[in-house]
Amino acid sequence: MFSRRVFLATASLSTAVLASATVLKANADSDTKLDYPIPKVAAPPPKREELIKKLHQASGETPDDVYDILVIGGGATGTGVAVDAASRGLKVALLERDDFSCGTSSRSTKLVHGGVRYLEKAVWNLDYSQYELVREALHERKVFLDIAPHLSFALPIMIPVYKWWQLPYFWIGVKAYDFLAGKQNLESSYLLTKSKALEAFPQLNPEKVKGAVVYYDGSHNDARMNVSLALSAIELGATVLNHVEVTGIDKDPSTGKIIGVTAKDLESSDSENNNTFKVKAKSVVNATGPFTDSIRKLDNFQTQSIVAPSSGVHIVLPGYYCPKKLGLLDAATSDGRVIFFLPWQGSTIAGTTDNPTNISPNPTPSEEDIQFILKEVRRYFEGNLDVRREDVLAAWSGIRPLVRDPHAKNTESLVRNHLITVSDSGLVTIAGGKWTTYRQMAQETVNKCIETFGLAPKRLTTATESLELVGSQGWTNLEYIHLIQMFNLAPNVAKHLSENYGTRAFTVVEFLEPSKLTSDNKDTVSLATATAGKTLIDPYPFLHAEIKYAMRYEYATTAIDFLARRTRLAFLDSRAAYEVLPTVIEEMSKELGWSNARKQKEHDTSVEYLKGMGLQLKD
Known part of the structure; x- marks a missing residue:
């Protein structure tokens, strides 16, 4: 782990001193000329x-x-x-x-999609308006992935086939999806034989699957x-x-x-x-x-x-329930609803439901909805894996504001x-x-x-089709390697920083910079720095240092701002978020000057939120 490899809070911390803790210092102190541009440390936004x-x-x-x-x-x-x-x-x-x-x-399925199911409706119902919706969404999908490449990526999604006649039917459908995207298509769809489908998604029941088709859509970190x-x-x-x-x-x-x-x-x-x-x-x-x-x-x-609100419930399972780089979509559920398995942030998202609901600031998934999703998940893994209720790490309900x-x-x-x-x-x-x-x-x-x-803009037309968002400018998918080389970060931590902050990861790392070395031991990093470099909780890559960064650079003012939306820990594992809650409150309290009453309020409010994310506490 990063906390053991880099910032050991012991007398032997000398081996973990970051002699090149800032970007400029790393470049200046090294005899090796770097062949890639170093992102500048970002200035803090307005307070x-x-x-x-x-x-x-x-x-x-x-x-x-x-x-x-x-x-x-x-x-x-x-x-x-x-x-x-x-x-x-x-x-x-x-x-x-x-x-x-x-x-x-923040409670979406994490997909950036054109709507492959809407295309099917367009064909069967001869509905040109549905066709136009899909075409426009496919264009927006490509723009989305271009302006925030560190937060979004192309994801292959498998549609399992259970009857031989379905293979050409689905294959024609995904090829039409490719054709409609035109030059903005992500990757070409393709067929998989039964053996190849099981090789790609070994968790599936081999007794039922006849083959599969694979198409591409986008996945992203919504919050x-x-x-x-x-x-x-x-x-x-x-x-x-x-x-x-x-x-x-x-x-x-x-x-x-x-x-x-x-x-x-x-x-x-x-x-x-x-x-x-x-x-x-x-x-x-x-x-x-x-x-x-x-x-x-x-x-x-x-x-x-x-507004006609509809509830969509998702559950989060351990990452081993889904391949790391392949999702699954299937409309052949017991009641005809679509179900997804999607790899996300090292875990597996499964869902979703679609039920009328009441509007609430913190909607909570019902046990009935969680059990419905588990029942459908078990159908896919029948004979292979036993998906248990205790495997559910988090669950959330998102309200779709249909109008x-x-x-x-x-x-x-x-x-x-x-x-x-x-x-x-x-x-x-x-x-x-x-x-x-x-x-x-x-x-x-x-x-x-x-x-x-009658507003008078300086520019009549929008520039947002090509406007790269914060953290995107100059980012490449090799950024995490640069972070490893320059700061000795553990690979999972470096990848997390790169894919959540983009080029701003180099600013996050500034919060790991050793403060003044003690006069007694020039080779010892201060305890505060050692803490900043630790992960909050295993096995997740989130750092203590991100708390301070979130407050100073991203306007996090509550514990849940940080746990749910600056990091995604609350969405990945509500129990883990609960366990680190006191640490987060204490760190934010130091920066923001909270009273004891405010700290207690933060704790109580956060626990209620986490209960809405599937946290179960014993009475």
């Missing part, structure tokens, strides 16, 4: 207090004191809107009540992608804040048109003015996913609800993709859609704001 101050300055007293666009909601779509608008030179603010990606955007979007928007000049709640929609009393919002800073300790302030904006965008209707009712309490068009004659029918509406008072609502098409949705939303409110 939270500075961003809050900017919001307070948007008083509307002068034309410059008004935001062009104010976005409510810090999920995929909201941060996407902020990036698009800021890249066009518009003055943008984004306010998120909880944390970036705290809801649906990390969301955080990268927020940071990219800030780099482009946007004022982006988490833990700031919009409590009211402000209107001009003479016209009834929206002129801004009333907001409350949930992290402020200044209780004298109740932490509440007003922010003026020419346009306000509602991008709150499942909570779309709650914001629409702030605008007009009589408005018709448009109805309020202007459609048949209001019961759901919108297939996404919906953009503008209320009489001027509230712009963007709802529906999926992770893959977030960028297109954001582009259309910004276009609607420019058109409706």
Whole structure:
């Protein structure tokens, strides 16, 4: 392990001293000339207090004191809107009540896909609109993988075949998928014989499988992608804040048109003015996913609800239940629902369900849903593996915000993709859609704001198709090797840093730099440095040093911000997250100056969240 190999907290730490702890020092002290460019250590982003101050300055007293666009909601779509608008030179603010990606955007299946199942519907139903949705999504899939290559990658996905006649049927389907992607296709699909299918996915039951087809879609780290979007928007000049709640929609009393919002800073300790302030904006965008209707009712309490929430439950199993670089999709479940097995972050994701649900900030998967997924999983491994309830490391429920068009004659029918509406008072609502098409949705939303409110961007067209996100610039899949060579990192730690932070991994490593050597022993690294270099808990590669980085560079202000969305430990193993919770709270408390009462609140709130992620505690 990294903690034993690099930062041994003993008197013999001399063998683990990082003599080249910073990028520049590594280059300067070495006699060997490096043949690859060294990413510069990133400057910290604006402090939270500075961003809050900017919001307070948007008083509307002068034309410059008004935001062009104010976005409510810090999920995929909201941060996407902020990036698009800021890249066009518009003055943008984004306010998120909880944390970036705290809801649906962190609870996805982790796929970046065109919708191979929708293509089947398009063919069988002769539905050209479904065909167009798939074609557009395939384009967005390629853009997605290009602008954040460290967070996303092409993943081969197997469709097992149980009857001989299905082989040509599925093969034609995936070839049509390839053809529709055109030049933006990831890799060509292919057939597998029974023996090759079992060789590729040995966990499958050999008595049932006749063969398989394999096609390619994308996989990604959803919450990390969301955080990268927020940071990219800030780099482009946007004022982006988490833990700031919009409590009211402000209107001009003479016209009834929206002129801004009333907001409350949930992290402020200044209780004298109740932490509440007003922010003026020419346009306000509602991008709150499942909570779309709650914001629409702030605008007009009589408005018709448009969200039809559906629950999608996923479970996480150990990595040995799925090949490391091959997923599985099958629609032949006992009730016709699609099931996935996907390798993710060294573990296996299995799911999903699709049931009507109530809207909740922290939806919890039911035991019934977990058992349904386990039952389906056992069907695949029957005779080979016994999948036990105790193998479930984590489980989560994501709310899909399916939407109805309020202007459609048949209001019961759901919108297939996404919906953009503008209320009489001027509230712009963007709802529906999926992770893959977030960028297109954001582009259309910004276009609607420019058109409706006469905004004057410096650039009329979007640049987001080629705008690399934070951590992507100059990144290659060899970055982790550079980290190993320069900092003696364990391979799994280096790969984790590279694939979660991109080129920003070199900034994370700065938090491992030895502080001043003691006068008694010049070869001994300080205990604080030794701790920073340790992993939080085996067998996961997350470092103590990432806690401080998350606070200073990524606006993590709660323990769950870190455990669930800066790292993904809560999604990978809720018990492991629970065990490291005291360490995380203590480290954040030192940096943020928490009182004992705040630390207790963090603990209690975090435990409740982890229970919603499948944590089971004995009474």
